[in-house]
Amino acid sequence: MIAETPFADAEPAVGPDGKLIVPQEVEAAIRTLIRWTGDDPTREGLVDTPRRVARAWKEYCAGYGDDPARHLERVFEEVGGYDEIVLLKDIPFQSHCEHHMAPIIGKAHIAYLPRNHVVGISKLARVLHGFARRLQVQERLTAEVADCIWEQLQPQGVAVVIEATHACMAARGVRTPGVTMVTSRMMGVFREDERSRKEVLSLMGARA
Numbered sequence: 001m002i003a004e005t006p007f008a009d010a011e012p013a014v015g016p017d018g019k020l021i022v023p024q025e026v027e028a029a030i031r032t033l034i035r036w037t038g039d040d041p042t043r044e045g046l047v048d049t050p051r052r053v054a055r056a057w058k059e060y061c062a063g064y065g066d067d068p069a070r071h072l073e074r075v076f077e078e079v080g081g082y083d084e085i086v087l088l089k090d091i092p093f094q095s096h097c098e099h100h101m102a103p104i105i106g107k108a109h110i111a112y113l114p115r116n117h118v119v120g121i122s123k124l125a126r127v128l129h130g131f132a133r134r135l136q137v138q139e140r141l142t143a144e145v146a147d148c149i150w151e152q153l154q155p156q157g158v159a160v161v162i163e164a165t166h167a168c169m170a171a172r173g174v175r176t177p178g179v180t181m182v183t184s185r186m187m188g189v190f191r192e193d194e195r196s197r198k199e200v201l202s203l204m205g206a207r208a
């Protein structure tokens, strides 16, 4: 049996422009970044860093290889006459902001009011991660998750609230940690009916 090497290279990949990118190119770019920040990429502690970083970024951005809608293809028709809100609350997620490629770390609350069928609850978290593991802005992430559920399940309503902190605000630039950005997208009954909206927000216990 061949043991997996702890520092196996990332796989080559085809970019959106159709051109092949080999891991060595990515690693060279990271070595340049290290030199540019003022450190020596040949010193012992940094020698494997470009390979680690290349693989880490493939993992952070694994959502590009996913079509989140596919997670909602399997539905359950028999729900015992259940016709109330289904809410998945406090789902932790990680993303990266498209402006600084810095971490966005937070939690999402995802609710829908079923029409004819429900999905397995893990699938809502899969949809979230499929969109989160890309370069994002929080507003688009929120909208993409809500739109995907709306289109795939055709429910009576969808409500998505995301609360997150942005490392680009905490660790650089304005350097203001402890700030939470809250975004929401309400669709169907949660947009049109004040009572339904209040009910879902109260179940979420969100700050929106």
Ligand SMILES: Nc1nc2c(ncn2[C@@H]2O[C@H](COP(=O)(O)OP(=O)(O)OP(=O)(O)O)[C@@H](O)[C@H]2O)c(=O)[nH]1
Binding pocket: 097, 098, 099, 136, 137, 138, 139, 166, 168, 169, 172, 173, 174
């Ligand atoms: N609306 C929104 N803004 C974001 C998000 N993530 C990061 N930002 C902001 O994107 C903005 C980019 O602003 P720029 O002025 O182009 O970049 P910058 O000079 O690095 O800005 P500072 O962060 O203020 O130093 C910053 O204000 C960030 O705080 C997000 O998810 N949504």
Ligand SMILES: [Zn+2]
Binding pocket: 097, 098, 099, 100, 101, 102, 166, 168, 169
């Ligand atoms: Zn940012």
